[in-house]
Amino acid sequence: MPFGIDNHMPRKFDSEIYISPADEWIFRGNPIDKEEILTYFRNNLHGNEKGVYIENTFGELSEHGYIKIDGFPCHVLHVEVTEGEISFITDDGRSYLFGEFEIYETKDGGILGLRSNEERIKYRFTWNAAKELSDLLIEEDGLTYLNWKGVKMQIPMHEGEVTVPLPTDYS
16 A cells, blocks of 8 residues: 555545435436435435535445535435324435434425434425424414424524535545
8 A cells, every 4th residue: 555545534526416406316417316326325425514425335445425415315205103202204215213303494484304413414394294294383473383292392493504515625
């Protein structure tokens, strides 16, 4: 191995993938529409101080392909309510419990979701999921509350942006 090269550091670059305002995944101007590829990408999305990237691992090698986001890369497909918990089933192949997944109101009156440990990757609720969640929401004096198990919790306003630009450097 040449001096100064660390094979354990991921290679970082612009993946040339873009998430449009309509939530379409686009690579070099062409839509990505194969569900198994989209599920893989969504399941391997990570964020850091530089942006959002897809992590690919090949044996001991890994790479971080950064993406530009103007829409929502992931979606909540279903909200499942049981006696003991609320689950958010998403199109990244995961299910998140309330507490691991946070909900926010948007300035335009919508709802978005975030994994509790990941502020850059945002989830749009599909119509069906929004309807399922709306059964738990009440509005009073211009504020929205989650009303569950006898507890009324205010839904906070999301102050950040949905968009995530590409990093200016990858080092």
